[in-house]
Each structure stands twice: as C-alpha cells, then as structure tokens.
Amino acid sequence: MIAQYYVLIRLGKKGFTSIMHNLNNTANHLAEKLESTGRFKILSDRNGNGLPLVAFSLVDRQHYNEFDVAARLRERGWIVPAYTMAPHVEHLKLLRVVIREDFSHHRCEMLIKDILNVVELLDQLDADTVQLHRHSNKSKSGWALVRNVTTALKGHMDITLNKTNGVC
Numbered sequence: 001m002i003a004q005y006y007v008l009i010r011l012g013k014k015g016f017t018s019i020m021h022n023l024n025n026t027a028n029h030l031a032e033k034l035e036s037t038g039r040f041k042i043l044s045d046r047n048g049n050g051l052p053l054v055a056f057s058l059v060d061r062q063h064y065n066e067f068d069v070a071a072r073l074r075e076r077g078w079i080v081p082a083y084t085m086a087p088h089v090e091h092l093k094l095l096r097v098v099i100r101e102d103f104s105h106h107r108c109e110m111l112i113k114d115i116l117n118v119v120e121l122l123d124q125l126d127a128d129t130v131q132l133h134r135h136s137n138k139s140k141s142g143w144a145l146v147r148n149v150t151t152a153l154k155g156h157m158d159i160t161l162n163k164t165n166g167v168c
Helices: 002-036 066-075 105-124 127-139 142-156
Strands: 040-042 053-058 082-084 093-098
Touching: 002 040, 002 053, 002 105, 053 066, 066 082, 066 093, 066 105, 066 127
Parallel strands: none
Antiparallel strands: 040 053, 053 093, 082 093
16 A cells, blocks of 8 residues: 555656556456456456456366466466355355566466466376375475575575564
C-alpha cells in the first residue's frame, strides 16, 4: 500500500494509471493465452478493476493437480502458488500469478511456455510417478538443498551469513 502511494507521488496519477494499465494488459494476455490452450479455466476477473493477477485451475481432472504443476514450475524457477479454496469448496484448487511491475511481456511468454511444458511433462508421466514425486517433494524441498549448500560453504569461506526474522 505504501509503495503504491510512493509511485503515485513520484509519477503522478497519469504515470500510476499507465503502470496499472500495463500490468492489467499483461495479466489479460497471460489469461487469454492460458485459456486458449483449453487446459485451464481462468477464475480471476479480467475487467481491469482489481489487482493485476491471474487465478486459474486445470479444466480436466488428471492424475496430477495444481499443486503438482506448482511444484514443477518451482523447479524451473517460478513461484506460482497453488491453493485450495475455503471450506465447502475445498475440492477446488487454483494457481495464482500476481503481475508485478518488473514482469515484462517477454517474461510472461516465458512463463506461458514453462506452464505448457510442465503440463506436457505431467501428461507423459503415469500416476505412480507423479505420486512418488509428490511425496519426495514434501520430505526434501529445494530450500533444504540451498540450506545444505550454504552450511557447507560457510565452513570453507570467510563469510558471515546473518539470519533475520523479518518477513520478505
């Protein structure tokens, strides 16, 4: 919220409006491309009045779900969280992409390509392999690997790694 006021003060109403217009255009482009594949249903509003984000879910039930797509995207460097909905509709799952100012049209195209590659990969895997990968991700995350590498390097390098408790 404070960042929005800062941008509004720094760029003025016209500049802020221009930025938001570009973010909404990028969100609409992402939504249109995903929907045009026939693999995803867009759940977010596309009228440009809300936040520039795209919430979507898989159209057909497969042997994989939105959480599997999110995990595979994370392996490719994308953070696209998957969620279950509130009580009484918890059977619904969705993925969410928030469009930020630094998310260019080129990066959007890269994300679309990676999402489609992930879905194609999951289509090729059988249900047992997906299930096995799902359980291995719960016990050993990528962050655990980063922690192990950092700890190993700490003893061999003359650096100090300060841990903070702040929220990023």
